[in-house]
Amino acid sequence: MRSGSLGARLAVGLGLVAVLGALALLGMVALEYVVGSDPPLTAAQLAHEVADHVVAPLIILLGLVAIAGAMVIRTGLRPLSEAAIDVDRAAQTAPRGFRIDQDALPSEAQPFAAAINRLLGRLDATAEAQEAFAADAAHELKTPLTILSLELEKFPGEMATALRDDVAALSRLVDQLLLLARLDAQTAAETPRETIDPKIIATDLAGALAPIALKAGRHLAFEDAGATAFSGHWEAVTAALRNLVENALRITPEAGTVTIIAGPGARLRVRDEGPGLSPQRLAELSKRGMRADHASPSGAGLGLAIVARIMMAHGGALRVDESCRELVLDFEGIRL
Numbered sequence: 001m002r003s004g005s006l007g008a009r010l011a012v013g014l015g016l017v018a019v020l021g022a023l024a025l026l027g028m029v030a031l032e033y034v035v036g037s038d039p040p041l042t043a044a045q046l047a048h049e050v051a052d053h054v055v056a057p058l059i060i061l062l063g064l065v066a067i068a069g070a071m072v073i074r075t076g077l078r079p080l081s082e083a084a085i086d087v088d089r090a091a092q093t094a095p096r097g098f099r100i101d102q103d104a105l106p107s108e109a110q111p112f113a114a115a116i117n118r119l120l121g122r123l124d125a126t127a128e129a130q131e132a133f134a135a136d137a138a139h140e141l142k143t144p145l146t147i148l149s150l151e152l153e154k155f156p157g158e159m160a161t162a163l164r165d166d167v168a169a170l171s172r173l174v175d176q177l178l179l180l181a182r183l184d185a186q187t188a189a190e191t192p193r194e195t196i197d198p199k200i201i202a203t204d205l206a207g208a209l210a211p212i213a214l215k216a217g218r219h220l221a222f223e224d225a226g227a228t229a230f231s232g233h234w235e236a237v238t239a240a241l242r243n244l245v246e247n248a249l250r251i252t253p254e255a256g257t258v259t260i261i262a263g264p265g266a267r268l269r270v271r272d273e274g275p276g277l278s279p280q281r282l283a284e285l286s287k288r289g290m291r292a293d294h295a296s297p298s299g300a301g302l303g304l305a306i307v308a309r310i311m312m313a314h315g316g317a318l319r320v321d322e323s324c325r326e327l328v329l330d331f332e333g334i335r336l
Helices: 004-038 043-093 110-152 157-187 200-216 234-251 281-284 303-314
Strands: 194-196 219-224 231-234 256-263 267-271 317-321 325-331
Touching: 004 043, 110 157, 157 200, 157 234, 194 234, 200 219, 200 234, 200 256, 200 267, 231 234, 234 256, 234 267, 234 303, 234 325, 281 303, 281 317, 303 317, 303 325
Parallel strands: 219 256
Antiparallel strands: 194 231, 256 267, 267 325, 317 325
């Protein structure tokens, strides 16, 4: 069935009833003038009487009915509009467990609100089950990998080193897959967001990755370009920035510098000295399974796909600035 504006349909219905009532009243008045008058009125006299005593009052009455009808319709539909605004706001900011207040709605709309609340409950349960699965999987997978890595430390030689690298790559892949699972769960049912300071994330990550950069013969720097805070998930934003920095360290020539820039505004930028990236190529590499020429051979092609997914979940964007050779995590549209 074709749907439309409920207010418009009510207005059309009320207007039709008013017009039909006015026509019926005109007919009865005209019949009364013709039958009840003595002597009978001529057509000109009848038209004059109807115009003076019926049409003019009817026009005024219909105008008042239209104004009153519009006010009644607007007042009657206001709870539905307010509920829609609340649901839209809750979809972006409210924690899990949000439900529509059924008592604030007209009785005719309460079954619809109850159905939406049941659907919200199912989404919350699904998201919680997915997060529980991710937590269980993290424990079951990470623990043996950590033990295996520690055991391999006891063995010398190139083969042991290669095995340790493979285990580290597998551990990294597990982290990425679990992060994707948590992101999907958070998207299905929003979890409370934190206030994120880009400067803190950038400086903490620079400190954590400095030994890796030094070992690879690269330099890691930090710049504050006037960053401002925004709301989001701290772990996910850190993971997105870490992916960009690790990619930048791979493509930057030896003795080159990778710079993490906080700002301006709600942005985090990573500048490298690699060959650069076009927006078209960035879009391609943001798809799962797509790999760049510089990608680690033990990776799974998930790095930029995860970054793009994190930005989508936050309502931000992953962009490239070709002129500065920068990848940008843009959170400008996100308000505290």
